[in-house]
Amino acid sequence: MLLLISPDGVEEALDCAKAAQHLDIVDVKKPDEGSLGANFPWVIREIREAVPADKPVSATVGDVPYKPGTVAQAALGAVVSGATYIKVGLYGCTTPDQGIDVMRAVVRAVKEHNPDALVVASGYADAHRIGCVNPLAVPDIAARSGADAAMLDTAVKDGTRLFDHVPPDVCAEFVRLAHASGRLAALAGSVRQDDLGELTRIGTDIVGVRGAVCEGGDRNAGRIQPHLVAAFRAEMDRHDRERAAGLPAAR
Numbered sequence: 001m002l003l004l005i006s007p008d009g010v011e012e013a014l015d016c017a018k019a020a021q022h023l024d025i026v027d028v029k030k031p032d033e034g035s036l037g038a039n040f041p042w043v044i045r046e047i048r049e050a051v052p053a054d055k056p057v058s059a060t061v062g063d064v065p066y067k068p069g070t071v072a073q074a075a076l077g078a079v080v081s082g083a084t085y086i087k088v089g090l091y092g093c094t095t096p097d098q099g100i101d102v103m104r105a106v107v108r109a110v111k112e113h114n115p116d117a118l119v120v121a122s123g124y125a126d127a128h129r130i131g132c133v134n135p136l137a138v139p140d141i142a143a144r145s146g147a148d149a150a151m152l153d154t155a156v157k158d159g160t161r162l163f164d165h166v167p168p169d170v171c172a173e174f175v176r177l178a179h180a181s182g183r184l185a186a187l188a189g190s191v192r193q194d195d196l197g198e199l200t201r202i203g204t205d206i207v208g209v210r211g212a213v214c215e216g217g218d219r220n221a222g223r224i225q226p227h228l229v230a231a232f233r234a235e236m237d238r239h240d241r242e243r244a245a246g247l248p249a250a251r
């Protein structure tokens with residue numbers, strides 16, 4: 001399982017760089033603009049320069065409306081700025097067809113600029129609270145649009161968590177659907193260390209975190225701490241080892 005960490009700007013990205021050996025992807029976002037809030041192009045560029053070259057930089061394009069042209073242009077901005085994972089939150093898409101329209105436009109805009117960049121279609125585990133597409137529709141949206149990964153995060157960061165909205169057996173189905181069409185499955189949403197057993201067991205490819213590696217577990221007031229990134233990674237590695245050894249998922 002890969003570890004994606006979401007700093008909110010250059011300063012926190014430098015803390016991620018200090019913990020670079022413990023993480024796999026640095027994910028640029030602007031949390032005060034939403035769960036998948038988009039940051040400025042110059043911040044993506046600065047973060048690309050600040051983190052080791054072998055660590056991919058991801059950028060969120062926002063909690064986007066159903067406006068394929070607008071979103072495609074924003075996605076191009078992110079990839080031009082140096083991101084090689086482009087994450088789109090399908091906030092304003094109320095049907096799978098709308099999600100596919102948006103993601104097809106994003107895939108074209110991104111891959112015409114950099115065919116190796118990965119496009120991530122993200123839905124929301126708490127979709128019922130905001131009226132967007134059902135979480136289990138996201139793997140098919142990813143597959144039919146040519147995106148590389150299907151993701152879930154939570155839209156409302158109020159302390160509720162991924163498994164509060166989409167229980168582990170439904171997340172397992174999400175992962176199964178993504179893998180059936182050859183996509184990666186990424187899961188996030190106030191994930192904590194004690195979720196890692198389940199996330200490992202169901203075959204999650206990428207886990208995304210912020211709050212769990214901020215001081216006090218507070219994604220807003222807390223700052224990312226390199227020692228918390230290291231501890232989170234150690235727990236991931238423990239579960240990976242146990243899974244490889246065929247032991248039952250531990251808490």
Ligand SMILES: O=C[C@H](O)COP(=O)(O)O
Nearest residue numbers: 006189190208209210211
């Ligand atoms: O992409 C990952 C998100 O930033 C997760 O943030 P969170 O762990 O605070 O919910």
